[in-house]
Amino acid sequence: MTGLLVIRPGALTTVQDRGRPGYAHLGVPRSGALDSAAYALGNRLLGNAPDAAALETTLDGVGLRPLAPVTVAVTGAPCSVRVSGRAVAWGAAVRLSAGAELEVGRAESGLRSYVAVRGGLAVPPVLGSRSTDLLSGLGPPVLSAGALLPVGSAGPDPAPGADACGLPGAPSELLLPLRPGPRADWFTEASLAGLWRAEFRVSAMSNRIGLRTEAGTPLVRRRPGELPSEGMVLGAVQVPPDGLPVVFLADHPVTGGYPVVGVVPPGPALDAAAQARPGIAVRFVRSR
Amino acid sequence: MRTLVVGGDALLVELDSAAEVAALHAELLRRRGAGELGAVRDLVPAARTVLLDGVRDPAALGARIARWEVPPLAQTQGPLVTVPVRYDGPDLAEVARLWGMAPEEVPAVVGGTVFRVAFCGFAPGFGYLTGLPERFHLPRRDTPRAAVPAGSLALAGEYAGVYPRSSPGGWQLIGSTDAVLWDPEREPAALFAPGTRVRFTQAGR
Numbered sequence: 001m002t003g004l005l006v007i008r009p010g011a012l013t014t015v016q017d018r019g020r021p022g023y024a025h026l027g028v029p030r031s032g033a034l035d036s037a038a039y040a041l042g043n044r045l046l047g048n049a050p051d052a053a054a055l056e057t058t059l060d061g062v063g064l065r066p067l068a069p070v071t072v073a074v075t076g077a078p079c080s081v082r083v084s085g086r087a088v089a090w091g092a093a094v095r096l097s098a099g100a101e102l103e104v105g106r107a108e109s110g111l112r113s114y115v116a117v118r119g120g121l122a123v124p125p126v127l128g129s130r131s132t133d134l135l136s137g138l139g140p141p142v143l144s145a146g147a148l149l150p151v152g153s154a155g156p157d158p159a160p161g162a163d164a165c166g167l168p169g170a171p172s173e174l175l176l177p178l179r180p181g182p183r184a185d186w187f188t189e190a191s192l193a194g195l196w197r198a199e200f201r202v203s204a205m206s207n208r209i210g211l212r213t214e215a216g217t218p219l220v221r222r223r224p225g226e227l228p229s230e231g232m233v234l235g236a237v238q239v240p241p242d243g244l245p246v247v248f249l250a251d252h253p254v255t256g257g258y259p260v261v262g263v264v265p266p267g268p269a270l271d272a273a274a275q276a277r278p279g280i281a282v283r284f285v286r287s288r
Numbered sequence: 289m290r291t292l293v294v295g296g297d298a299l300l301v302e303l304d305s306a307a308e309v310a311a312l313h314a315e316l317l318r319r320r321g322a323g324e325l326g327a328v329r330d331l332v333p334a335a336r337t338v339l340l341d342g343v344r345d346p347a348a349l350g351a352r353i354a355r356w357e358v359p360p361l362a363q364t365q366g367p368l369v370t371v372p373v374r375y376d377g378p379d380l381a382e383v384a385r386l387w388g389m390a391p392e393e394v395p396a397v398v399g400g401t402v403f404r405v406a407f408c409g410f411a412p413g414f415g416y417l418t419g420l421p422e423r424f425h426l427p428r429r430d431t432p433r434a435a436v437p438a439g440s441l442a443l444a445g446e447y448a449g450v451y452p453r454s455s456p457g458g459w460q461l462i463g464s465t466d467a468v469l470w471d472p473e474r475e476p477a478a479l480f481a482p483g484t485r486v487r488f489t490q491a492g493r
Contacts, residue, residue: 024330024341026478027408126472136412138472182292182300229409231332231339233298255334255409263295288296 002070002151004117007101008063009143014132014208015121016114017053023127024254030234031133032250034208034274035112036266038076042116045073045093047155052120053130055143057113061104062143064115068098070151071118077110077275093118110275122152134208135251174202174276176247176264177287178237183227183259187239191220195261196286200245204278210238211247211273213282218243219261229255235264237284245284247273291350294339299346301338301353306406306418306446309333311361312353313482316340333407333482335416366404366483371450372491373398373441377461379429383443386426394462395490397424398441403448403486408478413452413470415480420448432458439465441488450480465491 006013016039019032033039033056043052055062061079073093074081081090082103088094096102104115123130123140132139141147184192200216219239232238236248238258247264264270265287276282289312290302303309313333319325326349329342343349375395377383384391403417420443428444433456436442440451442459451457452470465488469479480486 021329021342023412023477024332024339025408025482026412027410027414028412127477138412179295182294228335228337229407230300230334230337231330231341233294233339233341235295253409254332255407260294263298265296 002066002068004070004121004149004151005065005067006062006143006145006147006149007065008103009145009147010057010062010104011060012058013062013143014056014134015053015123015140015143015149016056016131017129018051019131019250020127020129020133020138024231027136027254028127028138029133029135029251029254031129031131031139033114033131034250035076035114035271037268037271038112038114039116041091042073042075042114043120045075045091046071046116046118048116048118048120049155052116052152053123054117054121055115055149057104057107057115059111060106061113062115063104064102064149066096066098066100066102066151067148069096071095071154072102073116074104074113075116076113077107079107079113080105111277112274117151119152119154122150131250133251135253173281173283174272176269176273176282176284178262178264178284179287180262181260184261186221186223186227186259187261188220188222191217191243192261195219195284198283200282202276202278202280202282203244206276206278208249208251210249210252211276211282213244213246216244216282219245221259227257227259229257232256232260233263234266235270236260237262237264249274289354291354293346293350294341297343297346298339298341299343299350299353301340301350303336303338306335307361308358309336309338310404310406310418310483311358312338314361314365315356315358317483334409335407363402366485368402368485368487369479370487370489371465371467371479373463373465373488374491375463377440377442377463379460380462383426383460383462387424398448398462398488399490403488405480405482405484405486406447407482408480411452411455411470412472413478413480414449415478415482415484415486417448417480417486418446420446422446426460428458429460432456433461436461437464439467439469441465463488
């Protein structure tokens with residue numbers, strides 16, 4: 001088994017796979033890669049199993065040195081990719097020799113890049129997943145300089161030309177389809193009607209637990225009082241007392257006590273939310 | 289019973305009491321075990337609701353569930369776990385005062401109750417245990433502690449709970465246990481799962 005030595009951990013780099021859904025009843029968040037399509041693409045480019053563990057970076061990339069030859073692919077937020085100082089392709093399989101230095105640069109747009117490795121990262125799984133869960137602390141620790149990430153053995157050679165992928169454009173606005181419910185009736189009709197016209201901004205307080213908003217027209221409660229804690233789904237839009245929506249992402253708590261005004265469907269919209277930088281506009285579009 | 293669709297693939301069933309939640313949860317587990325429920329990824333009971341996440345047609349499932357006759361839960365239903373406790377918590381005297389008794393009398397109240405894990409949350413393996421009679425329900429502490437030691441037996445509102453690991457917390461701490469509440473290497477990882485019955489015995493007796 002070979003490994004990747006962490007030279008520069010970056011602002012917040014974690015190991016992610018498809019997470020550990022199915023344990024919510026024990027208080028375990030689902031976790032997993034936030035931009036599910038970018039994560040899946042990395043594994044496809046390398047002929048990996050669809051649940052092979054990869055790295056998820058935040059804004060400023062990561063620096064790694066393989067101890068033995070490995071093949072990697074960088075997807076997600078577009079960024080420069082250099083091997084021992086030489087520019088190589090983003091969004092494609094890149095062969096690294098032992099001791100080479102892989103430098104995944106700062107995101108040019110978006111937030112989170114994915115570094116997939118042929119064979120997958122072989123850190124020990126917890127409840128069937130290698131994902132780092134930042135809410136409850138399950139899974140491997142956040143990357144630190146000097147850490148060694150084991151790499152699994154690769155299967156048969158990947159099919160060549162598995163994917164053609166273009167660079168995503170820099171999103172200037174995040175449009176989130178929202179299906180109202182289950183607690184839309186906790187808000188005044190006027191403020192619900194206003195939700196479709198309101199323009200929020202992505203808050204810098206956003207993280208893997210949730211995308212927080214600011215600066216929009218707050219939702220106004222019709223019902224006072226507290227909601228007894230209830231189960232929360234991925235993409236649930238919770239409204240705390242300040243009236244500013246929070247979109248639950250992969251590390252969200254399994255239960256919550258603030259009313260959920262609606263749900264953003266998992267898939268492209270939540271992937272885009274995972275790449276939304278603080279300050280960009282957020283609007284909700286009524287769905288179904 | 290009220291059923292609410294949550295997004296494209298989840299259903300929230302709202303009930304009037306914790307007892308109804310426990311009964312519906314048991315019925316859902318029974319029907320899932322018998323293959324009558326269809327695919328459900330997560331079955332998440334909470335205070336007054338059960339969430340069914342990862343279902344195919346939440347509206348149709350909700351209509352089906354609304355027609356069910358859900359039998360009330362028998363007191364003896366569910367696996368029973370015994371947890372030895374030392375009554376050495378820093379809030380034991382305050383809890384005894386609120387209950388109008390001497391601290392030495394607290395273990396009999398707690399030990400005389402068969403609790404049930406109503407739901408989990410807050411942290412992996414943290415169970416919200418119901419069963420204390422209403423006159424023993426307690427407020428949270430005015431000031432939460434920055435660090436509650438792992439294994440602390442705590443009370444707040446209608447619930448009892450044991451902290452699976454050290455974490456901040458505002459519950460009243462009455463005792464401690466060496467029982468391992470959460471171990472992801474163990475099967476099952478959680479000592480307390482929804483529906484499990486729990487009895488606290490006095491350690492060393």
